[in-house]
Amino acid sequence: QVHVVQSGAEVKKPGASLKVSCNASGYTFTDYGFSWVRQAPGQGLEWMGWISIFYGDTNYARKFQGRVTLTRDTSTGTVNMELRSLRSDDTAVYYCARESPLAGYPFEYWGQGTPVTVSS
Amino acid sequence: EIELTQSPGTLSLSPGERATLSCRASQSVDNNYLAWYQQTPGQAPRLLIYGASNRATGIPDRFSGSGSGTDFTLTISRLEPEDFAVYYCQQAGSLLKTFGQGTKVEIK
Numbered sequence: 001q002v003h004v005v006q007s008g009a010e011v012k013k014p015g016a017s018l019k020v021s022c023n024a025s026g027y028t029f030t031d032y033g034f035s036w037v038r039q040a041p042g043q044g045l046e047w048m049g050w051i052s053i054f055y056g057d058t059n060y061a062r063k064f065q066g067r068v069t070l071t072r073d074t075s076t077g078t079v080n081m082e083l084r085s086l087r088s089d090d091t092a093v094y095y096c097a098r099e100s101p102l103a104g105y106p107f108e109y110w111g112q113g114t115p116v117t118v119s120s
Numbered sequence: 121e122i123e124l125t126q127s128p129g130t131l132s133l134s135p136g137e138r139a140t141l142s143c144r145a146s147q148s149v150d151n152n153y154l155a156w157y158q159q160t161p162g163q164a165p166r167l168l169i170y171g172a173s174n175r176a177t178g179i180p181d182r183f184s185g186s187g188s189g190t191d192f193t194l195t196i197s198r199l200e201p202e203d204f205a206v207y208y209c210q211q212a213g214s215l216l217k218t219f220g221q222g223t224k225v226e227i228k
Contacts, residue, residue: 035217037165037219044206044208044219044220044221044222045157045159045165045208045210045219045222046219047210047216047217047218047219050215050217059215059216061121061216061218062121062216095164095165097164097165100167100170102170102171102174102176103151103152103153103170103171103174104151104152104153104154104155104170104171104212104213105153105212106155106167106170106176106210106212107155107157107165107167107210108167108176108177110164110165110166111164112164113164
């Protein structure tokens with residue numbers, strides 16, 4: 001059974017950096033990539049980027065290019081998202097989502113979400 | 121990046137009624153790699169439909185997806201109380217994936 005568990009809530013000051021982790025288990029970790037998706041309060045879903053677990057390749061949404069870095073640790077089954085130069089509008093719930101071997105590699109397994117507050 | 125526009129923003133219907141949600145892409149979605157997700161308050165999204173028309177595991181057959189190219193539709197044949205939620209489309213036809221802004225299905 002697949003489990004995806006994220007790190008806990010964070011409170012950060014503007015200008016700081018954020019790191020959120022996502023631990024996956026119940027399958028061969030290197031078989032599937034992960035995306036990160038965020039959701040600001042009362043708003044919709046926003047795709048941030050993707051990482052291939054096997055190769056470590058990444059793709060980032062243009063909005064976050066240069067400010068976000070996705071990494072993975074195959075020894076621990078962990079995917080990490082680092083977001084730098086935080087602003088108040090980065091306040092959101094951040095989700096990791098594992099792709100599935102279906103047409104279009106949709107996000108079938110999601111973490112529980114990590115609430116992040118950016119405030120001075 | 122491909123922009124997805126969902127309509128309507130809000131759909132007010134009664135249980136038992138049919139819901140039709142639209143998702144329009146700014147350019148053709150390669151291979152019709154279009155998925156639909158359902159989200160209820162405080163929960164992570166749940167995959168409903170992938171590849172435009174394939175139901176994900178465990179999804180009831182009252183949910184169906186159709187469409188191709190730039191125009192896609194999610195249909196809920198008869199609304200159950202648990203179907204009142206927000207629905208998002210998402211494209212994976214390009215390396216940079218995107219979501220629509222969502223359609224809220226609310227009880228009339």
